[in-house]
Amino acid sequence: MIIKSAEFVKSAVKPSHYPSEELPEIAFAGRSNVGKSSLINTLLNRKRLVKTSSTPGRTQLINFFNINNAFSFVDLPGYGYAKVPDSVKKTWGPMVETFLSTRKTLKGVVIILDIRRIPGIEEFNLIDWLNYYHIPFILTLTKADKLSKTKQVKQHLAVARTLAVDPKELILFSAKSRLGKAAVWDKVNQLIH
Numbered sequence: 001m002i003i004k005s006a007e008f009v010k011s012a013v014k015p016s017h018y019p020s021e022e023l024p025e026i027a028f029a030g031r032s033n034v035g036k037s038s039l040i041n042t043l044l045n046r047k048r049l050v051k052t053s054s055t056p057g058r059t060q061l062i063n064f065f066n067i068n069n070a071f072s073f074v075d076l077p078g079y080g081y082a083k084v085p086d087s088v089k090k091t092w093g094p095m096v097e098t099f100l101s102t103r104k105t106l107k108g109v110v111i112i113l114d115i116r117r118i119p120g121i122e123e124f125n126l127i128d129w130l131n132y133y134h135i136p137f138i139l140t141l142t143k144a145d146k147l148s149k150t151k152q153v154k155q156h157l158a159v160a161r162t163l164a165v166d167p168k169e170l171i172l173f174s175a176k177s178r179l180g181k182a183a184v185w186d187k188v189n190q191l192i193h
């Protein structure tokens with residue numbers, strides 16, 4: 001994929017704030033600090049289009065980006081950050097479910113998982129919503145560079161078993177080495193077209 005332009009469009013918390021439904025859209029979802037912003041920036045060959053942070057999860061906004069005037073990327077708020085106030089945690093579910101259930105141009109969701117962590121209740125809930133609303137999803141295992149090859153294989157299989165998916169459905173990714181970048185683009189392209 002040749003990225004000619006990648007621009008922040010706007011942030012939104014509710015449908016009346018979303019940009020108009022014109023371009024096919026791919027959303028990105030994952031636990032706070034999982035590496036979601038880094039994965040998006042890696043796909044777009046940008047260092048800091050999407051802010052990466054060491055104090056994650058404080059803002060619960062849906063961020064829209066226009067790519068090549070041809071499609072949109074949507075950075076969904078991260079979930080599961082312990083230090084976020086309960087009032088903020090409570091907004092995550094309705095905000096994300098409203099987006100998933102109303103957005104007509106949404107073609108699919110990239111789910112970002114940390115290769116070192118077995119998926120939990122939040123991931124199961126998210127996958128349940130996606131299945132319920134018939135939204136295709138792409139599963140990625142990021143921060144692969146943090147593990148040795150042997151441990152990568154072990155965790156890859158363990159996560160696949162937990163999610164009851166074929167290991168081939170899980171794309172190993174690293175924002176550091178760019179491992180998996182082409183594989184994610186392949187699947188994103190299939191959903192956009």
Ligand SMILES: Nc1nc2c(ncn2[C@@H]2O[C@H](COP(=O)(O)OP(=O)(O)O)[C@@H](O)[C@H]2O)c(=O)[nH]1
Nearest residue numbers: 032033034035036037038052053143174175176
């Ligand atoms: N080693 C390594 N670190 C990563 C990777 N992806 C993200 N990080 C680091 O993890 C932290 C959180 O990343 P960020 O993209 O902001 O996560 P987000 O909260 O999910 O958007 C940052 O310090 C990143 O540099 C990766 O693939 N490998």
Ligand SMILES: [Mg+2]
Nearest residue numbers: 036037051052
């Ligand atoms: Mg982020």
